[in-house]
Amino acid sequence: MSHSDAKNIMVYVETVSDTPLNGGLEILTKAHKLAAARGEEVIAVLIGSNLEHAANTAIMAGADKVILVTKDNYEMEVYEAILTRLAEKYKPSLILSAGTLVGKDILPLVAGNLTTGCAVDVMEITDKDGNFVFTCPVYGGTVLNDLVIKGTPAVAAVRSGAFEKELVVERTGEIIKEQVGVENTVRAKIVEVVNEMAETVNLEEAQVIVSGGRGMGNKENFRLVEELALACHGVVGATRPAIEAEWVPRSHQVGQSGKIVAPKLYIACGISGATQHVSGMIGSGYIVAVNKDEDAPIFDIADVGIVGDVVKVVPLLIEEIKKIQSL
Amino acid sequence: MKILVCIKQVPDSNKVEVDPVTGVLKRDGAASKMNPYDLYAIETALRIKEKTGGMVDVISMGPPQAMQVIKEAFSMGADHGTLLSDRRFGGADVLATSYTLAQGIKSMGEYDLILCGKQTTDGDTAQVGPEIAEWLNLPSVSNVVSIRMFEEDGITVDMDLPDEVEVAKVKFPCLLAVDKDIFQPRLPSYVKKTETKDRKIQILTLDDMTDQDELNYGLNGSPTQVQKIFPPETNDKKEIWNGSGDMLAKKLFDKVEELKFV
Numbered sequence: 180m181s182h183s184d185a186k187n188i189m190v191y192v193e194t195v196s197d198t199p200l201n202g203g204l205e206i207l208t209k210a211h212k213l214a215a216a217r218g219e220e221v222i223a224v225l226i227g228s229n230l231e232h233a234a235n236t237a238i239m240a241g242a243d244k245v246i247l248v249t250k251d252n253y254e255m256e257v258y259e260a261i262l263t264r265l266a267e268k269y270k271p272s273l274i275l276s277a278g279t280l281v282g283k284d285i286l287p288l289v290a291g292n293l294t295t296g297c298a299v300d301v302m303e304i305t306d307k308d309g310n311f312v313f314t315c316p317v318y319g320g321t322v323l324n325d326l327v328i329k330g331t332p333a334v335a336a337v338r339s340g341a342f343e344k345e346l347v348v349e350r351t352g353e354i355i356k357e358q359v360g361v362e363n364t365v366r367a368k369i370v371e372v373v374n375e376m377a378e379t380v381n382l383e384e385a386q387v388i389v390s391g392g393r394g395m396g397n398k399e400n401f402r403l404v405e406e407l408a409l410a411c412h413g414v415v416g417a418t419r420p421a422i423e424a425e426w427v428p429r430s431h432q433v434g435q436s437g438k439i440v441a442p443k444l445y446i447a448c449g450i451s452g453a454t455q456h457v458s459g460m461i462g463s464g465y466i467v468a469v470n471k472d473e474d475a476p477i478f479d480i481a482d483v484g485i486v487g488d489v490v491k492v493v494p495l496l497i498e499e500i501k502k503i504q505s506l
Numbered sequence: 507m508k509i510l511v512c513i514k515q516v517p518d519s520n521k522v523e524v525d526p527v528t529g530v531l532k533r534d535g536a537a538s539k540m541n542p543y544d545l546y547a548i549e550t551a552l553r554i555k556e557k558t559g560g561m562v563d564v565i566s567m568g569p570p571q572a573m574q575v576i577k578e579a580f581s582m583g584a585d586h587g588t589l590l591s592d593r594r595f596g597g598a599d600v601l602a603t604s605y606t607l608a609q610g611i612k613s614m615g616e617y618d619l620i621l622c623g624k625q626t627t628d629g630d631t632a633q634v635g636p637e638i639a640e641w642l643n644l645p646s647v648s649n650v651v652s653i654r655m656f657e658e659d660g661i662t663v664d665m666d667l668p669d670e671v672e673v674a675k676v677k678f679p680c681l682l683a684v685d686k687d688i689f690q691p692r693l694p695s696y697v698k699k700t701e702t703k704d705r706k707i708q709i710l711t712l713d714d715m716t717d718q719d720e721l722n723y724g725l726n727g728s729p730t731q732v733q734k735i736f737p738p739e740t741n742d743k744k745e746i747w748n749g750s751g752d753m754l755a756k757k758l759f760d761k762v763e764e765l766k767f768v
């Protein structure tokens with residue numbers, strides 16, 4: 180694709196049960212600002228069924244155009260082909276998506292199809308001299324990296340919580356239904372979809388997360404984490420050792436091989452602060468850590484560090500919060 | 507069954523610092539190791555070989571010292587190793603890395619199954635596997651957490667998605683990127699290490715590739731370019747609280763309330 184005719188920002192907005200995920204909406208708001216500054220448009224792409232309502236939300240978040248493509252199940256190769264075709268047709272200069280598992284799955288393939296580069300884990304996008312510059316944390320956030328992409332379009336997967344969502348009810352936009360034929364592209368056949376988790380845990384969208392680590396000691400004590408989360412109207416997170424000990428299901432894992440989260444408040448209880456964990460929660464707004472070891476690395480990134488025994492501190496916290504809430 | 511596993515050498519520690527003046531990355535020593543996720547890929551390959559027979563080869567792209575990880579793969583049980591090493595491969599991003607690996611794989615012959623780790627602990631883009639598959643025009647499945655069924659002509663696997671697991675069936679040849687915990691990786695065996703001490707590692711350079719155009723490799727072939735590397739703003743507003751439990755709890759609650767989180 181040539182540079183000259185590429186303009187506008189295309190955003191793939193992932194939906195779950197016909198509802199757009201926050202990650203995509205946050206990106207739309209950011210894209211709106213970037214595009215407006217260039218006098219260009221934001222084109223949202225939604226794939227699924229019954230998406231009219233979601234399309235309106237996308238417009239409120241910043242989309243000028245919303246492209247709806249009807250498809251039932253998620254199939255990587257189909258989604259990838261759809262986005263590639265749409266990119267070829269609409270010729271955006273930038274393609275964005277939230278860096279969820281799905282986003283990370285399909286974006287690199289779309290980039291590969293268009294022979295261009297893809298930045299992942301992007302936490303900031305700036306427009307410098309007509310180039311988009313992507314800031315990404317590397318080595319678990321110990322270092323930041325500014326990337327530019329020479330190819331067109333630039334493709335980037337954005338880390339959840341990087342941008343703030345703003346829904347403006349008055350905003351208007353155009354909804355376009357596209358038929359994208361992608362016969363015979365599917366080589367990996369989905370034979371079955373298993374909803375293995377009884378509860379769905381939406382860590383990525385949570386405002387408050389209370390996480391527990393090995394320092395919680397045992398399954399009974401881990402209940403304290405759950406209680407505290409409940410009291411703060413938050414969601415339970417965990418480190419890998421807590422999951423391996425089966426104190427809590429795998430869907431709660433935060434970190435490199437778990438979920439990347441960015442709540443406003445993150446309370447880490449009995450967590451040492453290993454890079455693999457920290458890289459998943461470093462984007463949190465305010466980090467509170469409770470650890471008995473004052474040299475624990477978690478304190479390096481915490482806004483407030485409480486040096487103390489979780490088994491003593493956490494129940495007091497719960498009690499205090501409950502007391503104040505009942506006033 | 508011919509299986510190829512892609513393995514990468516990564517720094518042993520993620521403790522890095524940026525020189526504030528030059529902006530150059532200072533790595534804590536030069537110690538390096540095999541990308542932990544690739545151990546799961548090797549283990550998966552070895553388990554399949556134990557069932558069906560055949561062979562397990564490994565391939566890595568990197569500087570000459572990356573031979574270490576190939577040797578480690580030998581001591582786990584891999585049969586042959588190839589290293590793609592050439593100064594002209596340096597500075598590669600995902601596109602150039604996957605292209606180079608795909609070129610290398612083409613020159614090595616046909617494989618029924620190519621295995622990758624899900625991601626690395628340094629670049630951590632989780633993109634290389636799926637892109638190799640694109641270059642080789644193979645079906646691929648990422649986030650593979652377990653193998654359901656192994657048949658003559660294909661494999662059925664569980665793919666981990668955020669709130670569900672999809673069961674995918676793919677025909678050989680194909681590429682799978684495996685998640686941790688698919689199988690517990692075995693430790694390298696001392697006996698195998700001694701046995702394979704002198705085993706030759708095939709080294710391929712740009713001259714061995716079908717595509718000889720330098721512009722498609724390394725920094726030249728990389729649309730993604732690092733402009734600068736810098737340390738994040740440090741958190742200097744940090745507070746550390748010591749003291750008795752109830753005081754701390756109260757203080758924390760006040761703080762949290764002040765910031766309107768609850």
Ligand SMILES: Cc1cc2nc3c(=O)[nH]c(=O)nc-3n(C[C@H](O)[C@H](O)[C@H](O)COP(=O)(O)OP(=O)(O)OC[C@H]3O[C@@H](n4cnc5c(N)ncnc54)[C@H](O)[C@@H]3O)c2cc1C
Nearest residue numbers: 392393394418419434435436437449450451456471488489
């Ligand atoms: C490839 C790979 C991927 C990984 N992915 C992830 C991931 O996604 N998420 C993840 O979390 N980990 C991941 N890990 C594991 C990671 O490296 C760490 O091992 C893990 O995060 C440590 O968990 P922890 O903090 O609960 O345990 P520990 O490191 O054992 O820390 C426990 C902490 O609790 C404190 N403590 C103990 N008792 C008390 C008490 N009574 N009161 C207060 N504090 C107490 C201790 O001082 C200590 O700091 C991964 C590892 C690898 C190799």
Ligand SMILES: Cc1cc2nc3c(=O)[nH]c(=O)nc-3n(C[C@H](O)[C@H](O)[C@H](O)COP(=O)(O)OP(=O)(O)OC[C@H]3O[C@@H](n4cnc5c(N)ncnc54)[C@H](O)[C@@H]3O)c2cc1C
Nearest residue numbers: 317512567598599600622623625626629630631632633634
């Ligand atoms: C800190 C840092 C940040 C970076 N950010 C970006 C970025 O945003 N965009 C971008 O395009 N590039 C980026 N790069 C460059 C990119 O990491 C390298 O191009 C690297 O070769 C590609 O992979 P990865 O480490 O991300 O691998 P992943 O895609 O995470 O690795 C997945 C699997 O692919 C296989 N594999 C990967 N590399 C090799 C290899 N050299 N030899 C054999 N098998 C391999 C392994 O099986 C591995 O488990 C970054 C590099 C660094 C060090």
